[in-house]
Amino acid sequence: MDHSRKLGDVKLSQVTFRATIRDRDTAKAKDSAGTKGMPVKPQQSDTKQPTSSISLKGLLTAQRITRELKNRAALRRKTRVRAQQRKAVTIINEQVPASSANPKQKFPYAQAKELIDEFLASRLRDVTYDPDTCASLTKDLCEEAKRIVRRLTPPRYKLICNMAIGSKHREDVTVTSQCLWDSHSDNVTSCSYENRTLFCVVLVYAVYFE
Incomplete structure:
Protein backbone atom coordinates (compact mmCIF):
# COMPACT_ATOMS: atom_id res chain seq x y z
CA MET A 1 0.00 0.00 0.00
CA ASP A 2 2.81 2.35 0.86
CA HIS A 3 4.55 1.54 -2.40
CA SER A 4 1.51 2.42 -4.50
CA ARG A 5 1.08 5.67 -2.60
CA LYS A 6 4.61 6.62 -3.41
CA LEU A 7 4.13 5.98 -7.07
CA GLY A 8 1.00 8.05 -7.04
CA ASP A 9 2.80 10.91 -5.31
CA VAL A 10 5.61 10.84 -7.89
CA LYS A 11 3.21 10.88 -10.79
CA LEU A 12 1.22 13.67 -9.21
CA SER A 13 4.38 15.67 -8.54
CA GLN A 14 5.48 15.28 -12.18
CA VAL A 15 2.18 16.55 -13.50
CA THR A 16 2.20 19.44 -11.06
CA PHE A 17 5.77 20.36 -12.00
CA ARG A 18 5.02 20.52 -15.73
CA ALA A 19 1.92 22.60 -15.19
CA THR A 20 3.90 24.97 -13.02
CA ILE A 21 6.64 25.46 -15.66
CA ARG A 22 4.06 26.06 -18.41
CA ASP A 23 2.21 28.61 -16.29
CA ARG A 24 5.49 30.33 -15.50
CA ASP A 25 6.40 30.64 -19.20
CA THR A 26 2.95 31.98 -20.04
CA ALA A 27 3.20 34.58 -17.29
CA LYS A 28 6.61 35.72 -18.58
CA ALA A 29 5.23 36.11 -22.10
CA LYS A 30 2.30 38.19 -20.83
CA ASP A 31 4.60 40.40 -18.77
CA SER A 32 6.95 41.06 -21.69
CA ALA A 33 4.03 41.82 -24.02
CA GLY A 34 2.56 44.23 -21.57
CA THR A 35 5.81 46.12 -21.01
CA LYS A 36 6.75 46.51 -24.70
CA GLY A 37 3.23 46.88 -26.13
CA MET A 38 3.93 44.41 -28.91
CA PRO A 39 2.73 40.87 -29.44
CA VAL A 40 5.17 38.14 -28.70
CA LYS A 41 6.44 36.40 -31.81
CA PRO A 42 7.05 32.73 -31.60
CA GLN A 43 10.69 31.78 -31.67
CA GLN A 44 11.89 30.50 -34.99
CA SER A 45 13.49 27.18 -35.01
CA ASP A 46 16.95 26.70 -36.42
CA THR A 47 15.80 23.96 -38.74
CA LYS A 48 16.19 24.95 -42.44
CA GLN A 49 13.35 24.61 -44.89
CA PRO A 50 13.90 21.99 -47.55
CA THR A 51 14.90 23.54 -50.90
CA SER A 52 12.61 23.01 -53.90
CA SER A 53 13.83 20.35 -56.25
CA ILE A 54 14.63 21.24 -59.92
CA SER A 55 12.25 19.60 -62.36
CA LEU A 56 13.54 17.47 -65.25
CA ALA A 88 38.53 41.49 -102.69
CA VAL A 89 36.65 41.35 -106.00
CA THR A 90 37.77 43.68 -108.72
CA ILE A 91 34.94 44.86 -110.99
CA ILE A 92 35.99 45.13 -114.59
CA ASN A 93 33.83 47.20 -116.89
CA GLU A 94 32.56 45.51 -119.99
CA GLN A 95 34.82 46.23 -122.91
CA VAL A 96 33.11 47.40 -126.07
CA PRO A 97 34.56 45.77 -129.19
CA ALA A 98 36.11 48.02 -131.79
CA SER A 99 33.53 46.92 -134.37
CA SER A 100 30.57 47.90 -132.14
CA ALA A 101 29.02 51.32 -131.77
CA ASN A 102 29.34 53.06 -128.44
CA PRO A 103 26.80 55.90 -128.25
CA LYS A 104 27.12 58.46 -125.47
CA GLN A 105 23.41 58.15 -124.65
CA LYS A 106 21.51 54.90 -125.09
CA PHE A 107 17.85 54.33 -125.87
CA PRO A 108 15.68 54.60 -122.70
CA TYR A 109 13.51 51.53 -123.26
CA ALA A 110 11.91 51.63 -119.77
CA GLN A 111 10.56 55.15 -120.24
CA ALA A 112 9.41 54.29 -123.76
CA LYS A 113 7.45 51.32 -122.38
CA GLU A 114 5.60 53.54 -119.90
CA LEU A 115 4.60 55.99 -122.65
CA ILE A 116 3.34 53.24 -124.97
CA ASP A 117 1.34 51.55 -122.20
CA GLU A 118 -0.47 54.81 -121.44
CA PHE A 119 -1.03 55.43 -125.15
CA LEU A 120 -2.57 52.00 -125.80
CA ALA A 121 -4.84 52.21 -122.76
CA SER A 122 -6.19 55.60 -123.84
CA ARG A 123 -6.76 54.62 -127.50
CA LEU A 124 -8.05 51.04 -127.20
CA ARG A 125 -10.10 51.15 -123.99
CA ASP A 126 -13.48 51.47 -125.76
CA VAL A 127 -12.57 49.88 -129.12
CA THR A 128 -14.41 46.73 -130.25
CA TYR A 129 -12.58 44.29 -132.49
CA ASP A 130 -13.58 44.52 -136.15
CA PRO A 131 -11.43 42.80 -138.82
CA ASP A 132 -12.39 45.36 -141.45
CA THR A 133 -11.21 48.38 -139.47
CA CYS A 134 -8.32 46.91 -137.45
CA ALA A 135 -5.92 46.97 -140.45
CA SER A 136 -6.10 50.74 -140.82
CA LEU A 137 -6.23 51.20 -137.05
CA THR A 138 -2.99 49.27 -136.65
CA LYS A 139 -1.21 51.47 -139.18
CA ASP A 140 -2.38 54.68 -137.52
CA LEU A 141 -1.44 53.48 -134.05
CA CYS A 142 2.06 52.50 -135.23
CA GLU A 143 2.74 55.99 -136.54
CA GLU A 144 1.45 57.61 -133.36
CA ALA A 145 3.52 55.29 -131.17
CA LYS A 146 6.68 56.19 -133.10
CA ARG A 147 5.97 59.90 -132.73
CA ILE A 148 5.54 59.49 -128.97
CA VAL A 149 8.75 57.48 -128.52
CA ARG A 150 10.69 59.86 -130.80
CA ARG A 151 10.38 62.60 -128.17
CA LEU A 152 12.78 60.85 -125.79
CA THR A 153 14.93 58.96 -128.33
CA PRO A 154 18.60 60.09 -128.44
CA PRO A 155 20.11 61.32 -131.74
CA ARG A 156 21.17 58.89 -134.50
CA TYR A 157 18.61 56.24 -133.51
CA LYS A 158 16.13 54.82 -136.01
CA LEU A 159 12.79 53.48 -134.78
CA ILE A 160 10.95 50.45 -136.16
CA CYS A 161 7.45 49.79 -134.85
CA ASN A 162 5.67 46.44 -135.20
CA MET A 163 2.06 46.11 -133.99
CA ALA A 164 -0.46 43.26 -134.01
CA ILE A 165 -4.17 43.50 -133.13
CA GLY A 166 -6.36 40.40 -132.96
CA SER A 167 -9.60 38.98 -131.61
CA LYS A 168 -9.57 37.79 -128.03
CA HIS A 169 -12.48 35.32 -128.16
CA ARG A 170 -11.42 32.76 -130.74
CA GLU A 171 -7.88 31.58 -130.03
CA ASP A 172 -4.68 32.48 -128.19
CA VAL A 173 -1.86 34.10 -130.11
CA THR A 174 1.84 34.22 -129.21
CA VAL A 175 3.90 37.00 -130.76
CA THR A 176 7.68 36.49 -130.96
CA SER A 177 10.46 38.41 -132.68
CA GLN A 178 14.07 37.82 -133.57
CA CYS A 179 16.61 40.18 -135.11
CA LEU A 180 20.32 40.70 -135.59
CA TRP A 181 21.72 43.83 -133.98
CA ASP A 182 24.49 45.38 -131.92
CA SER A 183 23.82 44.60 -128.26
CA HIS A 184 26.04 47.49 -127.09
CA SER A 185 23.95 50.17 -128.77
CA ASP A 186 20.60 48.81 -130.02
CA ASN A 187 17.58 47.97 -127.88
CA VAL A 188 13.85 47.13 -127.99
CA THR A 189 10.78 47.71 -125.87
CA SER A 190 7.61 45.58 -125.93
CA CYS A 191 4.11 46.40 -124.69
CA SER A 192 0.75 44.66 -124.69
CA TYR A 193 -2.84 45.64 -124.00
CA GLU A 194 -6.19 43.86 -124.03
CA ASN A 195 -9.83 44.66 -123.41
CA ARG A 196 -13.01 42.58 -123.64
CA THR A 197 -12.81 41.91 -127.38
CA LEU A 198 -9.22 42.43 -128.61
CA PHE A 199 -5.55 42.25 -127.76
CA CYS A 200 -2.70 44.44 -129.00
CA VAL A 201 1.05 43.76 -128.97
CA VAL A 202 3.59 46.48 -129.83
CA LEU A 203 7.34 46.10 -130.44
CA VAL A 204 9.48 49.21 -130.91
CA TYR A 205 13.08 48.66 -132.04
CA ALA A 206 15.72 51.38 -131.59
CA VAL A 207 18.69 50.85 -133.95
CA TYR A 208 21.74 53.10 -133.69
CA PHE A 209 22.91 54.50 -137.02
CA GLU A 210 26.50 55.72 -137.39
Missing part, protein backbone atom coordinates in the same frame (compact mmCIF):
# COMPACT_ATOMS: atom_id res chain seq x y z
CA LYS A 57 11.63 19.59 -67.80
CA GLY A 58 13.31 22.80 -66.64
CA LEU A 59 16.74 21.15 -66.77
CA LEU A 60 16.18 19.96 -70.35
CA THR A 61 14.97 23.43 -71.39
CA ALA A 62 18.08 25.06 -69.92
CA GLN A 63 20.32 22.59 -71.75
CA ARG A 64 18.51 23.25 -75.05
CA ILE A 65 18.84 27.03 -74.70
CA THR A 66 22.53 26.70 -73.85
CA ARG A 67 23.12 24.48 -76.89
CA GLU A 68 21.34 26.97 -79.20
CA LEU A 69 23.41 29.87 -77.88
CA LYS A 70 26.62 27.93 -78.45
CA ASN A 71 25.58 27.08 -82.03
CA ARG A 72 24.78 30.73 -82.79
CA ALA A 73 28.11 31.88 -81.40
CA ALA A 74 29.97 29.27 -83.48
CA LEU A 75 28.09 30.31 -86.61
CA ARG A 76 28.97 33.97 -86.06
CA ARG A 77 32.62 33.05 -85.62
CA LYS A 78 32.62 31.05 -88.86
CA THR A 79 30.97 33.89 -90.76
CA ARG A 80 33.51 36.37 -89.40
CA VAL A 81 36.41 34.14 -90.40
CA ARG A 82 35.02 33.65 -93.92
CA ALA A 83 34.59 37.38 -94.35
CA GLN A 84 38.17 37.97 -93.30
CA GLN A 85 39.49 35.28 -95.62
CA ARG A 86 37.41 36.42 -98.62
CA LYS A 87 39.46 38.13 -101.29
